[in-house]
Amino acid sequence: MGLNVLKPCLLLSALLLLAIPFAYGTAPPDERYTPGTPYYFSDFDPGQRPWKPGQHLNIEEVFKNYQYYEIVFDLDGTGITVTRYLSGNRDSSEKYLVLPDKSLRKN
Numbered sequence: 001m002g003l004n005v006l007k008p009c010l011l012l013s014a015l016l017l018l019a020i021p022f023a024y025g026t027a028p029p030d031e032r033y034t035p036g037t038p039y040y041f042s043d044f045d046p047g048q049r050p051w052k053p054g055q056h057l058n059i060e061e062v063f064k065n066y067q068y069y070e071i072v073f074d075l076d077g078t079g080i081t082v083t084r085y086l087s088g089n090r091d092s093s094e095k096y097l098v099l100p101d102k103s104l105r106k107n
Helices: 002-024 059-063
Strands: 038-041 067-073 079-086 089-098 104-106
Antiparallel strands (some): 038 067, 067 079, 079 089
């Protein structure tokens, strides 16, 4: 009788473990990125509500663009640093606070 109860528990556990990788893709944007690591984007719109960083690109993909953005998420998760590059040269850098509604405010 004990083995019959154990089988459904093992099956449920296996299904939950299989679901973990799929749940990662639905995480909020700030949880998909490693804090302190630079990510590169072809555009940046701080007025977007809620703000979503979009699909990050590797440096080779954005370097061929005239303008691209490097975004670094703060270690505490409350802010980002956005650096704009023109022709491969650093043009400007700004800090933004990530508000509870996921909008941005220039810091």
